Amino acid sequence: MLNKAPYQPITADELLEQFHRSRKYSTNLISSLSPEDCQAQSMEDASSAKWHLAHVTWFYEVMLLKPFEEKFAFWNLEFAVLFNSYYNVIGDKHPRSKRGLLTRPSLAEVLLWRKNIEDRVTELLKEKCSSKLLWLIQIGINHEQQHQELLLTDIHHLFSNNSLFPAYVSQSTHGSSTNEPFQWLKGVSGLVDIGYEGDGFHFDNEAPKHSALNQIHSIGNRLVSNAEWLQFMEDDGYQNFQWWLDEGWSWLQAGKISTPLYWSKNDQNHHHRFSLHGKSLLDMHAPVSNISYFEADAFARWASQNVTGFAGARLPTEFEWEAFAKSSSQRSNDIFGKVWQWTTSNYNPYPGYEPWDGAAGEYNGKFMVNQMVLRGSSAYTPTEHSRTTYRNFFATNARWQMTGLRLAKDGI
Numbered sequence: 001m002l003n004k005a006p007y008q009p010i011t012a013d014e015l016l017e018q019f020h021r022s023r024k025y026s027t028n029l030i031s032s033l034s035p036e037d038c039q040a041q042s043m044e045d046a047s048s049a050k051w052h053l054a055h056v057t058w059f060y061e062v063m064l065l066k067p068f069e070e071k072f073a074f075w076n077l078e079f080a081v082l083f084n085s086y087y088n089v090i091g092d093k094h095p096r097s098k099r100g101l102l103t104r105p106s107l108a109e110v111l112l113w114r115k116n117i118e119d120r121v122t123e124l125l126k127e128k129c130s131s132k133l134l135w136l137i138q139i140g141i142n143h144e145q146q147h148q149e150l151l152l153t154d155i156h157h158l159f160s161n162n163s164l165f166p167a168y169v170s171q172s173t174h175g176s177s178t179n180e181p182f183q184w185l186k187g188v189s190g191l192v193d194i195g196y197e198g199d200g201f202h203f204d205n206e207a208p209k210h211s212a213l214n215q216i217h218s219i220g221n222r223l224v225s226n227a228e229w230l231q232f233m234e235d236d237g238y239q240n241f242q243w244w245l246d247e248g249w250s251w252l253q254a255g256k257i258s259t260p261l262y263w264s265k266n267d268q269n270h271h272h273r274f275s276l277h278g279k280s281l282l283d284m285h286a287p288v289s290n291i292s293y294f295e296a297d298a299f300a301r302w303a304s305q306n307v308t309g310f311a312g313a314r315l316p317t318e319f320e321w322e323a324f325a326k327s328s329s330q331r332s333n334d335i336f337g338k339v340w341q342w343t344t345s346n347y348n349p350y351p352g353y354e355p356w357d358g359a360a361g362e363y364n365g366k367f368m369v370n371q372m373v374l375r376g377s378s379a380y381t382p383t384e385h386s387r388t389t390y391r392n393f394f395a396t397n398a399r400w401q402m403t404g405l406r407l408a409k410d411g412i
Contacts, residue, residue: 012125012129012134015125015134015137015138015141016122016125016126018141018384019118019121019122019125019137019140019141020118020122022141022144022145022148023114023118023144025148025382026052026053026056026144026147026148026151027053027111027114029049029148029151029152030049030053030151032168032169033049033155033168035050035106035107035108037049037155037158038050038053038107039100039103039107040100040158041099041100041101041154041158042100042154042157042158042160042161043157043400044096044097045398045400046150046153046154046157046158046400047096047099047100047150047154048099048100048102048154049151049154049155050102050107050110051083051099051100051102052147052148052150052151052154053107053110053111053114053151054079054082054083054105054110054113054114055083055085055147056140056143056144056147057083057110057113057114057117058079058080058083058084059140059143059144060117060121060140061074061075061079061080061117062080062084062090062359063136063139063140063359063360064121064124064133064136064137064140065117065120065121065124068124068128068133068136069120069124075113075116075117076105076113079105079113081093081094082094082102082105086362087359087362088362089358089359089362090359121137125137136360138201139360139363142201142203142385145381145382145384145385146385148382149378149380149381149382149385152168152276152380153380153400153401153402154400155168155276156168156262156275156276156380156400157400159274159276160261160262160274165274165278165279166278167276167277167278168276168277169276169277170277171277177225177283177284177285177286177287178222178225178285178333178334179285180221180222182220182221182222182309182310183220183221183309184218184219184220184221184309184409184412185218185219185220185221185324186218186412187214187216187217187218187219187316187320187323187324187408188214188320188323188324188326188327189214189215189216189217190213190214191211191212191213192211192212192213192214192319192322192323193209193210193211194209194210194211194212194319194322194323194350194389195207195208195209195210195350195389196209196387196389197209202387202389202390203363203364203390203391204353204354204355204356204363204364204365205349205350205353205364205365205368205391206389206390206391207350207353208350208351208352208353208354210350210351210352212319214317214319214320214323215410216410216411216412217316217320217408217409217410217411217412218408218409218411218412219316219320219321219324219406219407219408220406220407220408221332222287222332222334222406223287223288223334223338223339223341223404223405223406224287224288224299224303224404224405224406224407225284225285225286225287225288226273226282226283226284226285226286226287226288227284227285228288228303228307229260229288229291229299230271230282230284231306231307232298232299232302232303233258233259235302235306237298237299237302238252238257238258238259239258240302242301243298243299243301243302244294244297244298244301245294245297245298247294247396248292248293248294248295248297248298248396251292251294251396251397252294257295260288260289260290260291260295260399261290261291261399261400262274262275262290263282264279270282287334287338287339287404288339288404288405289338289339289378289402289403289404290399290400290401290402290403291342291399291403291404291405292396292397292398292399292403293342293372293394293395293396293397293398294396294397295399296315296342296403296404296405297315297342297344299405300313300314300315300405300407301313301314303407304409310407311409312409312410312411313407313408313409314344314407314408314409314410315342315343315344315405315407315408316341316343316344316406316407316408317343317344317345317408318343318345318373318375318391319345320343320408321341321343321375321376321406321408322375322388322389325375325376325388326388335376335388336376336377336381336386337377337378337379337381337383337386338376338378338379338402338404339376339378339379339402339403339404340374340375340376340377340378340392340401340402340403340404341374341375341376341403341404341405341406342372342374342403342404342405343372343373343374343375344372345372345373346371346372346373347367347368347369347371347372347373347391347393348368349365349368353365367393370395370396371393371394371395372393372394372395372396373391373392373393374392374393374394374403375390375391375392377390378401378402378403379402380402
């Protein structure tokens, strides 16, 4: 299945513990949700919570149990179609836009299926401890972690479309705010090492390790805040075409976009933001989030000419960002765990990139077009799923994810 020998950074017992912890975390995420909450799909880009729980279970059944279990049998053969996401090598798929219409199977049956698959994976790992099996379980764990974040972002979007503006949790999951003054830090220039190197898990798009050339540059010590974004809005940033890429301006006009996603004003003209803990007054010191690449780029252009101390501002390249994150002397406390950070880098393969063999080869490589790279992680990302080489990617108009920005500039 792989074009390279699978690595085994941890023991089978440790991997099994990670597997069970990951599966439990997924079901914990729906503990405050009703079956109706888990059923609904708010837009095509999002999926229902039930679908997420089912799809990650499908992954283990099709990718792991089917090739390795001695007396394999599907729990329900029809699920192989219902919960396939984009794996053409596997076969047919239920239309993505109609995932919310899958009232059957019920949430209760999906949870029973999950338990069945968990028990079978556990038994398989105890019986057969091959390097390939360990590798596939690692992929499965990391795949489920990705869907744990997606489940939260999709519930966030779903609840934002409810006039009751319900809270998913009682306290903020956005991360702490900061009023740290902005300053430029000297970036790491010259030839820098980029990409993953080592024995731990990483996706194929993070490799191979290679050299990239960073020109002399500076990078912001912190993320752009809501207060700074409000300045952009109050200066008619959303109404002035000169800050926008042409495609971004067309997107803005077509969608009548005038604020980040989830922002609103009350009758007293106060700005609010809807989050997983409901609607609350905008925290001016928190990092701005739920913005598209178009918005991030427009803000940087505006800030470069209109904010004292921000002259020359632009988005960083992913190589500038990675070198900054790896530099212990310059690492910021908001590299991870607050918002994903847009870069100006197109999502392309690294030199010498090789996708995984078999069905896993469809995981990343085929999406390397018309996407921009984001780095870091968000408040919704599982804590075990962050690293300096991780390459997230979305289309330029995507903003239902927890996406924000850090500024960079040429020179010192």
